[in-house]
Amino acid sequence: MANIELTDLRKTFGKGERAVHAVDGINLAIGDGEFVSMVGRSGSGKTTTLDCLGLLMRPTSGTIVIDGTDTSTLSDGKRADFRSHKIGFIFQGFNLLPSLNAIDNVMLPLRYSGGDKKAARRRAQDLFEEIGMADRMTHRPAQLSGGEQQRVAIARALINQPTLVLGDEPTGEVDTETSQKLIALMRRLNRETGVTFILVTHDLDLASRTDRVVRLKDGRVISDERQTARTDSPAPDIADLVPAEAGTDGKGEAIAVA
Helix, strand or coil: CCCEEEEEEEEEECCHHHCEEEEEEEEEEECCCCEEEEECCCCCCHHHHHHHHCCCCCCCEEEEEECCEEHHHCCHHHHHHHHHHHEEEEECCCCCCCCCCHHHHHHCCHHHHCCCHHHHHHHHHHHHHHCCCHHHCCCCHHHCCHHHHHHHHHHHHHCCCCCEEEEECCCCCCCHHHHHHHHHHHHHHHHHHCCEEEEECCCHHHHHCCCEEEEEECCEEEEEEECCCCCCCCCCCHHHHCCHHHCECCCCCECCCC
16 A cells, blocks of 8 residues: 655746745655545645645655655656556546446546456446445436535546545535545545545545644645544445435435435
């Protein structure tokens, strides 16, 4: 699983008097299987740091080492290959293709990494079982609720069996109840798979349920605290995640799930 080291990481936009130091000398080490939140006000450097970690953006200087690989030494092609095999992404806006059904959206990253298509489809089906949406695989995004779309996005992030999953405001587009269920789902998957999760968020409830909170201000780490994650919202059972038309509460009444 992911072992990450950021050393004197910097990202500057512009030059001279107009230069903006979005990331200004971050040093951070994150171990295998950690469940980490990164918090701070808008402009604190959270998303830029995440983009650098995900190899979506090259830092101005400094190094990012993931699983022993110094990513600053990789060519653009090798960065893309490393990213497709090692890193999964969960976006605030889901980023599902409307023309594809749910399972095809989950399998989309495999188009770029190759491999056995039949085995990949079986893995995708297993992931839909994990997220409680086995009966929704052929639905298109427009036929799914916001919470369901984000669960599909979580499955997509895991399809390549990455060592690291990065989330940019993964609960930002859903209501409070759905947010709690998504957090519990990610927490459970983290514990069961050992995959490292780093989640950028403004959601203090999400942050309180992580094992470690890294706070940023003006592109710098101002605190890095380990904590006992809140457990008052337990990981949902699969039955709690089944859409209304497919589930009951044990009394014959449909369960409504966002």
